[in-house]
Amino acid sequence: MQKPPFPGLLFHSVVPKPRAEIAHFPLGRFEKLCNALRQRNYRTLTLHEAANVAAPAEGEKTLLLTFDDGLQSVHRHALPVLDFCDFRATVFCISGFYGKKSAWDVFTRNRHLTREEIRAIAQSGHEIGSHTCTHAYLPYLDDQSIGRELSESKMRLEDIIGKAVTSLSFPYGGWNRRIWEIARETGYSAATLYCGGDGDQKGLFPVLGVHQFDSVDDVLAKLATALPLSIIRARSRMMAHFARGTPIWKYRKEYVSV
Ligand SMILES: [Zn+2]
Structure with a gap:
């Protein structure tokens, strides 16, 4: 199996003092990681840019940096x-x-970005994508509810940033071909995958979860590995599963913010 043309990393929180949550990545290590990537001449693409480029130029190291959940950190x-x-x-x-604060985190309730912060992120050149309206596990919803989660979140985010939202991340990595079909009909052209799927269709980009226990060398190794189903990737998927609450929370169809 080939290495994807655009390797991608998935973060949640970056915080100075991580708490007992494996999705918290320490700020100091994040700074070291970004410096290491810069020294190795990595160039980043947003998902929207990657969806519009067939492959990186010869010898060019490109990377997707993604953040799920839109947290204030x-x-x-x-x-x-x-x-x-x-x-x-x-x-x-x-x-x-x-x-507001997320309702699905078991130990720490992380605060989400405000509208003003989302607008500021978009204005500084980063891409804003959708992670649905309620962080629902989409494979458990009917087609109409999936359509609503995808179209309403897209519309509300577009209202804030004043431009099209065309990229999507599936909560808990929960997706299937039908969900991707509905997403495309709704106007999305790119999505990240971190729990299965190797991006064999245009617009789908596998990303590897980065967690509190990953060292800078671990992350660089994730990027360098040529085998998508290597031990590193398997561990990353397992960590991603446990990073986002318990299965009891995951299988609820809707969440109430606190
Ligand atoms: Zn999420």
Whole structure:
């Protein structure tokens, strides 16, 4: 199996002092990682850009940096580092949680970006994508509800940033061919995959989860590995599963913000 043309990383929170949550990545390590990527001449693409490029130029190292859930820590801590390194990220926001706390985190309830922060991120050259309205596990919904999650979140985010939202991240990585078909009918042209799927269709981009216990070398190894189903990737998928609440929370169809 071939290495995907645009390797991608998936973060959630970047915080100075991580708590007991494996999706919290330490800020100091994030700075070291971005510097290491810069020294290795990596160039970043947003998902929208990657969807419009067939393959990187000869010898060029390209990378997708993505953030799921649209958490406030991304604006506060990750963005200054990204901007310093001239890296561009794609930040996937949940339209029903602006400025509120997530209801599905078991240990720590992370605060989400406000409308103003989402607008500021878009204005500084990063891409805003959708992560649905309610962070629902889409494979458990009927087609009409899937359509509503995808179209309403797209519309609400477009109202905030004043431009088209064409990229999507599936909550909990839950997707199938039917969901992707509905997404395309709704106007999405790109989506990330981190729980299965190797991006064999145009617009689908596998990304590897980055978690609190990953060292800078671990992350660089994730990018360098030529085998998508290597041990590193399997571990990354397992960590992603446990990073986002318990199955009891996952299988709820709707969430109430707090
Ligand atoms: Zn999520």
